[in-house]
């Protein structure tokens with residue numbers, strides 16, 4: 469088998485374990501501030517960067533795009549590109565920067581990405597993807613993985629996906645995250661391409677039967693830890709969650725260490741919000757703005773009492789000149805008030821009599 473010919477390099481066991489639950493790469497969303505927040509909510513979950521293009525790193529010298537906080541580990545760098553030499557160099561730079569995994573984007577359908585011949589359009593050229601991956605593996609001391617779709621345009625996913633996995637795994641890749649829907653490269657916006665093509669979870673699950681040695685994560689439309697657990701029970705090795713984790717980070721991450729990894733204890737969004745205060749202070753001291761950090765925190769209390777007031781205080785005030793980390797504490801006070809009010813109403817009987825104090 470391919471995996472014996474291409475032994476996985478350092479870091480495999482820890483990162484594969486972390487990949488039981490991963491937060492998907494999302495451009496403009498999973499920047500380092502977002503990842504820091506997610507890491508405070510879960511110690512074990514694997515985090516992905518936004519996509520960084522190989523040309524930007526290698527030709528543009530934009531190595532500042534590789535900066536991350538040491539507390540983010542385990543963290544994977546997602547690369548976009550289709551030139552094996554350039555991708556190999558980008559993978560080498562990523563590994564040297566300290567990333568635990570290098571991931572190749574074969575799933576993103578945006579126009580900009582298509583124009584550079586990378587992303588989902590590469591589902592049509594598994595030979596080139598295999599060449600890119602082999603070059604990246606050769607250059608990278610950490611594991612190289614692929615995020616893909618089940619097909620694009622009028623491809624037949626039943627034929628395309630097994631062929632794709634066979635060819636890319638023969639090049640040495642052993643771990644895949646599969647967004648379980650096609651991408652339409654013409655006629656649908658990137659946003660529509662995340663919702664309109666129907667999800668087909670059964671096909672990637674059948675791939676687990678065909679390729680039992682591969683680590684396969686399912687992605688697309690997964691909205692809760694209950695669903696994530698169900699997918700793991702069905703036989704997937706991992707679950708990757710994007711939008712739900714961004715919009716409701718505590719719902720997905722606060723119980724993840726215990727429920728998905730069988731370790732650690734649940735985290736409390738109030739405590740996590742407070743841990744973000746010194747982080748935000750450091751960011752502001754180095755010339756950044758509070759809102760760059762707090763914009764990722766707006767959903768922290770989603771589904772809980774105080775969610776609206778929290779979101780309102782941060783979104784209305786964090787961008788104001790001079791806004792500092794104390795705004796987080798101010799917003800928290802409003803949340804705690806709302807929670808106290810909620811508890812008060814819970815302790816009243818139907819006739820309005822107080823049952824407990």
Ligand SMILES: Cc1cc2nc3c(=O)[nH]c(=O)nc-3n(C[C@H](O)[C@H](O)[C@H](O)COP(=O)(O)O)c2cc1C
Pocket residue numbers: 492493494495496497518519546573574575576615647662687688689690708709710711712
């Ligand atoms: C704002 C946004 C940006 C995204 N950027 C990327 C990206 O850079 N690379 C990538 O592979 N996928 C990207 N995606 C797709 C997600 O990684 C994921 O595959 C998709 O959202 C489906 O998962 P979900 O239903 O759990 O959100 C992006 C998604 C969103 C919402």
